[in-house]
Amino acid sequence: MGDQKKEExxxxxxxxxxxxxxxxxxxxxxxxxxxxxxxxxxYFIVLVLICFLSFGSYFCYDNPxxxxxxxxxxxxxxxxxxxxxxxxxxxxxxxxxxxxxxLIDRVFGVRLxxxxxxxxxxxxxxLFAFGSxxxxxxxxxxxxxxxxxxxxxxxxxxxxxxxxxxxxKALNMVFGLQLSFSRxxxxxxxxxxxPIYDYIDQSTxxxxxxxxxxxxxxxxxxxxxILGIILAVLDKRADNxxxxxxxxxxxxxxxxxxxxxxFPFWLISVIxxxxxxxxxxxxxLGLVFFExxxxxxxxxxxxxxxxxxxxxxxxxxVFGFLIDRSxxxxxxxxxxxxxxxxxxxxxxxxxxxxxIAMIIMGLSYSVLASALWPMVALIIPxxxxxxxxxxxxxxxxxxxxxxxxTAGIVVDKNGxxxxxxxxxxxxxxxxxxxxxxxxxxxxxxxxxxxxxxxRHLEDAKLxxxxxxxxx
Amino acid sequence: xxxxxxxxxxxxxxxxxxxxFVWIMVFTSTDALKRKLQTNYWPNCKDFQESCNIARSLxxxxxxxxxxxxxxxNLHYVFSTIGIPTVMLARTTGADADLYFEWDQLMSNDxxxxxxxxxxxxxxVEYMYAVTFTQLIEYNDTNDHADLTNKELEQKNFIFRxxxxxFWKTLPLMSNGDNEIVFNSTTDSPAKQSNNGSISxxxxxHENDGRSSELPALVYSANVTQFDFVLANYTPSFSxxxxxxxAVLVSLTDSQMSINEVDSIxxxxxxxxxxxxxxxxxxxxxxxxxxxxxxxxxxLSESRSRKSATKVKHYKLADISDRELSVEQVNSSIVLGLxxxxxxxxxxTVKASNISFGLSGDGFYLENNYTVWxxxxxxxxxxADALSTTVIIIISAGLGIPVILIIxxxxxxxxxxxxxxxxxxxxNNGSINRSNPQVN
Numbered sequence: 001m002g003d004q005k006k007e008e009x010x011x012x013x014x015x016x017x018x019x020x021x022x023x024x025x026x027x028x029x030x031x032x033x034x035x036x037x038x039x040x041x042x043y044f045i046v047l048v049l050i051c052f053l054s055f056g057s058y059f060c061y062d063n064p065x066x067x068x069x070x071x072x073x074x075x076x077x078x079x080x081x082x083x084x085x086x087x088x089x090x091x092x093x094x095x096x097x098x099x100x101x102x103l104i105d106r107v108f109g110v111r112l113x114x115x116x117x118x119x120x121x122x123x124x125x126x127l128f129a130f131g132s133x134x135x136x137x138x139x140x141x142x143x144x145x146x147x148x149x150x151x152x153x154x155x156x157x158x159x160x161x162x163x164x165x166x167x168x169k170a171l172n173m174v175f176g177l178q179l180s181f182s183r184x185x186x187x188x189x190x191x192x193x194x195p196i197y198d199y200i201d202q203s204t205x206x207x208x209x210x211x212x213x214x215x216x217x218x219x220x221x222x223x224x225x226i227l228g229i230i231l232a233v234l235d236k237r238a239d240n241x242x243x244x245x246x247x248x249x250x251x252x253x254x255x256x257x258x259x260x261x262x263f264p265f266w267l268i269s270v271i272x273x274x275x276x277x278x279x280x281x282x283x284x285l286g287l288v289f290f291e292x293x294x295x296x297x298x299x300x301x302x303x304x305x306x307x308x309x310x311x312x313x314x315x316x317x318v319f320g321f322l323i324d325r326s327x328x329x330x331x332x333x334x335x336x337x338x339x340x341x342x343x344x345x346x347x348x349x350x351x352x353x354x355x356i357a358m359i360i361m362g363l364s365y366s367v368l369a370s371a372l373w374p375m376v377a378l379i380i381p382x383x384x385x386x387x388x389x390x391x392x393x394x395x396x397x398x399x400x401x402x403x404x405x406t407a408g409i410v411v412d413k414n415g416x417x418x419x420x421x422x423x424x425x426x427x428x429x430x431x432x433x434x435x436x437x438x439x440x441x442x443x444x445x446x447x448x449x450x451x452x453x454x455r456h457l458e459d460a461k462l463x464x465x466x467x468x469x470x471x
Numbered sequence: 472x473x474x475x476x477x478x479x480x481x482x483x484x485x486x487x488x489x490x491x492f493v494w495i496m497v498f499t500s501t502d503a504l505k506r507k508l509q510t511n512y513w514p515n516c517k518d519f520q521e522s523c524n525i526a527r528s529l530x531x532x533x534x535x536x537x538x539x540x541x542x543x544x545n546l547h548y549v550f551s552t553i554g555i556p557t558v559m560l561a562r563t564t565g566a567d568a569d570l571y572f573e574w575d576q577l578m579s580n581d582x583x584x585x586x587x588x589x590x591x592x593x594x595x596v597e598y599m600y601a602v603t604f605t606q607l608i609e610y611n612d613t614n615d616h617a618d619l620t621n622k623e624l625e626q627k628n629f630i631f632r633x634x635x636x637x638f639w640k641t642l643p644l645m646s647n648g649d650n651e652i653v654f655n656s657t658t659d660s661p662a663k664q665s666n667n668g669s670i671s672x673x674x675x676x677h678e679n680d681g682r683s684s685e686l687p688a689l690v691y692s693a694n695v696t697q698f699d700f701v702l703a704n705y706t707p708s709f710s711x712x713x714x715x716x717x718a719v720l721v722s723l724t725d726s727q728m729s730i731n732e733v734d735s736i737x738x739x740x741x742x743x744x745x746x747x748x749x750x751x752x753x754x755x756x757x758x759x760x761x762x763x764x765x766x767x768x769x770x771l772s773e774s775r776s777r778k779s780a781t782k783v784k785h786y787k788l789a790d791i792s793d794r795e796l797s798v799e800q801v802n803s804s805i806v807l808g809l810x811x812x813x814x815x816x817x818x819x820t821v822k823a824s825n826i827s828f829g830l831s832g833d834g835f836y837l838e839n840n841y842t843v844w845x846x847x848x849x850x851x852x853x854x855a856d857a858l859s860t861t862v863i864i865i866i867s868a869g870l871g872i873p874v875i876l877i878i879x880x881x882x883x884x885x886x887x888x889x890x891x892x893x894x895x896x897x898x899n900n901g902s903i904n905r906s907n908p909q910v911n
Contacts, residue, residue, distance in 0.1 A: 288743050414742065415737070425873070428874070435877055
């Protein structure tokens with residue numbers, strides 16, 4: 001909240017001097033806080049805004065999980081109707097966030113896109129809460145659907161922003177940080193919603209109480225929406241000051257451009273889906289596995305099961321930072337896949353304490369996530385990035401939705417050993433795609449797997465060349 | 472490439488162990504034993520009409536199943552609800568023989584030696600043992616620990632229901648031929664506690680090898696009888712009630728009994744269950760030993776699935792010879808008829824354990840008002856699970872194919888590269904040329 005206030009006061013002189021923006025910066029504009037060229041502005045203001053941009057949506061996404069028992073009681077619904085709150089979010093996004101990304105590239109631009117999708121998120125949550133107030137399950141589902149339209153596309157906008165501000169600087173770290181903020185959002189939600197509900201329960205009861213509690217989530221969305229607007233203003237200003245080139249209309253993406261996305265992009269997408277389906281559906285089914293195979297109590301099983309989330313929240317910015325320093329993204333992706341594969345093997349074929357395997361899995365997931373997503377920005381031109389991230393997210397959503405269902409069937413019919421083998425097979429697929437990516441990259445100039453040193457040199461060279469060309 | 476090589480070694484190691492496993496399986500699967508089953512309800516009752524009628528009126532059932540081979544290697548099973556639900560098993564060799572039930576004696580105050588072998592010429596009794604269930608324990612699991620030995624439980628949290636006080640429904644006179652025996656009781660006393668619920672033990676004697684079609688899909692052989700214990704629609708006395716069963720093993724050996732917990736990485740037959748428990752009556756000599764085998768899982772609904780699964784917990788084996796009630800309970804059963812006074816015999820070992828159902832967080836018995844637990848009673852070495860060939864094929868394919876792909880892909884690219892390198896050096900200038908047109 002403090003950041004937000006500071007933002008508002010500090011952007012006011014900027015607005016007054018708006019007419020002479022292309023000339024020298026005056027007043028606050030010249031201080032490191034407001035100068036878009038400055039390190040301080042970029043990391044302490046823009047980065048914070050980017051991270052909090054989707055805080056509201058991550059907070060609200062897991063509202064149902066945080067209030068599961070209460071929801072089932074208050075709304076008098078069964079487990080499968082409850083699970084539908086998640087299906088109404090995820091299934092439409094198998095397709096929709098692809099269009100979301102395309103719309104960012106083609107129609108809205110990232111600024112307007114982020115604001116529009118934030119509005120969707122807010123409206124969705126308001127509908128969801130309103131549905132609960134009216135005790136109308138249908139309105140709640142509609143709310144989750146609208147919320148989903150915004151949520152996933154907002155994530156795409158967030159990625160696009162990150163690339164725009166941090167490419168070539170600390171993109172891996174920023175992606176890692178985004179990841180950990182998403183975890184922070186859902187963790188805060190998990191810990192806060194029930195107390196909030198209990199507090200409201202003192203005066204109002206039942207579904208009305210639930211509705212009011214959900215409105216608290218809506219406030220988080222509004223908070224993120226406000227930050228989105230501020231971010232848009234700052235971004236616009238930076239465009240002017242830094243003379244970031246506008247996307248010429250002939251450069252605009254056409255939908256069939258998707259077909260011309262380079263081969264490594266599809267490899268990255270394959271890795272993305274094959275890797276994520278081996279981690280998250282597993283966590284979804286992990287509780288019983290840890291209880292039964294390793295004899296853990298439900299509480300410790302729960303703790304083990306959430307280790308990947310906790311570890312990645314802490315580790316991914318750190319690893320992102322280190323990968324920024326070292327470069328060699330493809331190498332780190334391969335390491336991430338291999339280590340995760342080893343973790344699954346430990347879990348499947350041994351009785352070794354699962355804490356070890358799950359902590360390592362959390363670490364390897366952090367490495368992979370912070371190395372994988374920024375690679376897209378290296379191979380896709382800026383004006384197509386929204387679409388590219390949208391496609392990746394869509395494929396991932398599809399994979400997660402289908403594989404979660406399949407995994408449930410596999411474990412019921414064949415047990416956890418086969419389930420683990422199933423996940424390992426996916427990791428092997430990711431590994432094959434990773435090796436192919438490595439080979440393709442090696443034979444095509446090795447752009448993806450450059451060490452950070454050489455990458456900076458190349459960037460400097462490019463910059464010098466373009467300067468020369470301008471002269 | 473170093474990465475690809477690193478990956479190779481791990482799964483290959485795993486695969487070799489798997490293949491070794493396959494061969495072990497191939498060589499250990501010896502000829503399956505087959506037995507002929509013959510079941511008699513109310514055996515020898517024709518000779519003792521009067522006593523048998525009394526027994527029927529009391530719900531004191533007896534079923535006798537003989538599982539025999541051509542070589543006269545016979546297993547004699549006795550299922551009975553006299554006193555408490557009991558299964559006895561005797562193995563005889565040498566010649567054919569039948570158990571005889573002297574009902575007058577059996578229904579008298581001291582039923583010692585009322586069950587014995589007739590025509591014993593050339594017959595050798597190899598081994599005898601019995602499993603009996605003495606009581607149903609209900610406890611108020613106030614802190615949801617699902618543990619009978621939890622220190623926070625007070626005496627008032629427990630209700631012990633002596634199986635002697637249950638009325639077991641009288642069985643039909645004739646065998647229905649499928650060697651399945653069901654003891655069912657809907658009444659327990661004192662009358663105040665009785666309710667509409669039903670408790671039943673259903674036994675199925677097996678004549679050959681196989682695996683139960685229902686979860687937890689225990690393996691059986693011709694030496695095994697499987698049973699289900701079902702506690703259905705029982706009105707619990709507490710809102711947080713859980714149930715447990717006290718089981719007693721009686722073995723005609725002077726031995727240290729033990730409950731072995733065998734862990735397995737493989738849960739393909741019973742998803743989510745990675746352990747099998749074997750209560751061995753004479754672990755040191757498997758050919759004069761019996762077992763009670765179960766997986767630590769029970770189910771909270773009739774349609775058994777991973778979702779309705781909950782845990783089964785057993786406790787340290789206990790000596791019950793100094794517990795008056797337990798001694799009375801065991802001596803009220805048909806065990807007395809075959810074994811005599813087991814607590815006074817030096818050559819007989821008796822041990823007890825509780826078996827409790829539930830896992831903290833499963834919603835207690837009340838959640839579904841249903842619990843079913845399956846186990847096996849048998850002679851000799853308890854059956855063991857092995858990785859199925861399907862699983863081995865899936866593992867080999869799932870991990871093997873990608874590994875092969877990576878190996879061959881690696882070799883191919885190395886090959887291409889080493890061949891390409893000589894050419895690459897030759898057209899070193901060409902590569903610069905190639906980039907030039909792009910700039911221009």
